[in-house]
Amino acid sequence: MAERTGGGRTAIVIGGGLAGMLAVTALRGHVDAITVVERDRYPAEQVFRKGVPQARHLHVLLSGGQRALDELLPGTVAALTEAGARSLSMPRDLVTRTPTGWQRRFDDRRHPALSVTRPVLDAVVRERVLRAAAESPTRVEVLEATEAVGLTGDARRVTGVTVRSRSGEGGARPERMLPADLAVDASGRASRTPQWYAALGREAPREEKVDSGLAYATRMYRPSDPAAEPEIGVNVPCWPACPRGAAYVPVEGGNWLLTLSGVRGHHPPTDEAEFIAFSATVGDPYVHELLAGAEPVSPVHGFRDTCNRRRRFERPGAAPEGFLVLGDANCTFNPVYGQGMSVAALGALALRDTLADSGPLRPGATARAQRAVSRAAEPAWRAAIGADRPYTGDGDSTVGLGERLTTWYIERLSARAAVDRVVGGAFRDVFCLTAPPSRLMAPRILLRTVFLPRRPGLPRPPAAVERA
Numbered sequence: 001m002a003e004r005t006g007g008g009r010t011a012i013v014i015g016g017g018l019a020g021m022l023a024v025t026a027l028r029g030h031v032d033a034i035t036v037v038e039r040d041r042y043p044a045e046q047v048f049r050k051g052v053p054q055a056r057h058l059h060v061l062l063s064g065g066q067r068a069l070d071e072l073l074p075g076t077v078a079a080l081t082e083a084g085a086r087s088l089s090m091p092r093d094l095v096t097r098t099p100t101g102w103q104r105r106f107d108d109r110r111h112p113a114l115s116v117t118r119p120v121l122d123a124v125v126r127e128r129v130l131r132a133a134a135e136s137p138t139r140v141e142v143l144e145a146t147e148a149v150g151l152t153g154d155a156r157r158v159t160g161v162t163v164r165s166r167s168g169e170g171g172a173r174p175e176r177m178l179p180a181d182l183a184v185d186a187s188g189r190a191s192r193t194p195q196w197y198a199a200l201g202r203e204a205p206r207e208e209k210v211d212s213g214l215a216y217a218t219r220m221y222r223p224s225d226p227a228a229e230p231e232i233g234v235n236v237p238c239w240p241a242c243p244r245g246a247a248y249v250p251v252e253g254g255n256w257l258l259t260l261s262g263v264r265g266h267h268p269p270t271d272e273a274e275f276i277a278f279s280a281t282v283g284d285p286y287v288h289e290l291l292a293g294a295e296p297v298s299p300v301h302g303f304r305d306t307c308n309r310r311r312r313f314e315r316p317g318a319a320p321e322g323f324l325v326l327g328d329a330n331c332t333f334n335p336v337y338g339q340g341m342s343v344a345a346l347g348a349l350a351l352r353d354t355l356a357d358s359g360p361l362r363p364g365a366t367a368r369a370q371r372a373v374s375r376a377a378e379p380a381w382r383a384a385i386g387a388d389r390p391y392t393g394d395g396d397s398t399v400g401l402g403e404r405l406t407t408w409y410i411e412r413l414s415a416r417a418a419v420d421r422v423v424g425g426a427f428r429d430v431f432c433l434t435a436p437p438s439r440l441m442a443p444r445i446l447l448r449t450v451f452l453p454r455r456p457g458l459p460r461p462p463a464a465v466e467r468a
């Protein structure tokens with residue numbers, strides 16, 4: 001039986017994770033009532049919960065994502081810093097080993113990466129979203145321990161969401177229908193929208209996938225002597241000739257997260273002894289050396305599904321009226337590029353701005369908003385699939401000359417960026433999602449990238465910051 005969530009214009013957000021909370025912020029003021037359907041019960045403390053399995057792994061929020069977050073919810077970056085998030089300017093406080101050597105440690109502070117565990121990030125954002133909502137005219141209700149199991153309506157229009165409670169021991173858990181003028185799928189990587197489409201009599205949306213086959217394994221550490229904590233975060237990503245990587249960064253509470261990664265055939269182990277041994281086999285021994293001064297404070301956790309996958313809901317006719325998809329449900333990225341949360345924030349911002357122009361309930365409004373959300377994901381998508389193509393090993397004949405050229409150019413540009421202040425600055429502007437990819441084709445960048453001779457990076461991680 002259908003229930004009404006109150007009078008006026010209503011929206012349902014499926015998933016109360018990061019994208020779901022930011023969707024609430026974007027919709028606030030445009031509808032009278034929002035119901036968030038979240039399958040987990042939120043923990044009282046800032047701790048891991050099952051619905052966000054990737055939360056055990058290293059997460060940094062890029063500067064582009066921070067800007068979007070602060071635009072949606074002013075003061076959130078400061079609140080995260082207050083909660084202990086570490087701000088690591090790249091490459092000043094977070095250095096990368098590239099295939100040609102270590103990046104120079106330029107004193108560039110335009111792109112701080114916010115390093116914090118997901119439970120803290122999610123809890124701070126959620127608390128601020130719900131507080132702002134309580135002070136707004138839009139009524140917001142969160143149905144915790146409640147799972148969305150389908151959409152109602154027909155192939156042309158979604159009219160609500162079917163939900164089922166997950167609370168209580170055993171017993172029948174009847175489904176009920178929540179009607180809404182707008183339903184937003186923010187249920188993350190495990191979104192079931194393609195299956196729900198089939199039940200509505202729609203074809204699944206077109207899907208694009210580029211899978212490097214990367215897997216993660218992560219463990220939390222604590223420096224044995226806090227006074228001797230490493231001065232910089234370190235990133236030793238995989239590259240084609242060295243398919244194993246490591247990243248070691250500080251988070252809140254004096255802890256550090258070590259994430260090991262490896263492409264097909266080189267997946268990092270979750271066995272504790274093998275995990276340490278693997279850390280010695282990545283492209284540089286520096287991270288392994290740092291571990292001598294740290295104690296593990298958590299088990300090792302693995303994660304395998306790191307595919308770049310985009311569903312094309314923005315294509316003409318690809319989504320029914322009254323339905324939108326945001327965050328990982330729309331587009332997931334190889335996490336090694338640290339883009340997913342930023343894209344969720346940029347998508348929510350695009351949604352808010354589109355609604356401000358057209359309102360959510362006019363004919364065609366959701367399609368317009370979906371196009372804006374997808375446009376916001378496009379630069380990160382291009383960057384991730386361009387960088388991952390060399391690992392797919394599928395000799396994909398559908399890859400056009402344009403994408404091959406992009407992969408070649410980006411490989412050359414990232415080598416140059418490690419040693420060149422100007423190219424490095426432009427590279428970070430784009431990869432931190434603060435400037436359009438066209439910045440990388442500016443004449444000055446193009447000339448330096450293509451015509452200056454290749455130079456190796458530094459042989460050791462740089463101890464000192466290079467002032468201008």
Ligand SMILES: Cc1cc2nc3c(=O)[nH]c(=O)nc-3n(C[C@H](O)[C@H](O)[C@H](O)COP(=O)(O)OP(=O)(O)OC[C@H]3O[C@@H](n4cnc5c(N)ncnc54)[C@H](O)[C@@H]3O)c2cc1C
Binds near residue numbers: 039051149216344
């Ligand atoms: C290993 C790993 C590392 C990553 N590192 C980074 C990083 O460094 N930087 C970065 O920006 N991004 C990173 N990401 C990406 C980032 O985790 C996601 O982009 C981000 O969590 C997307 O937010 P979301 O709200 O769409 O999904 P999620 O955060 O996954 O939230 C989905 C929510 O929906 C709920 N839900 C699911 N199904 C239902 C249902 N049927 N009914 C009700 N509720 C439901 C879940 O319980 C959860 O609360 C990483 C991803 C992985 C896998």
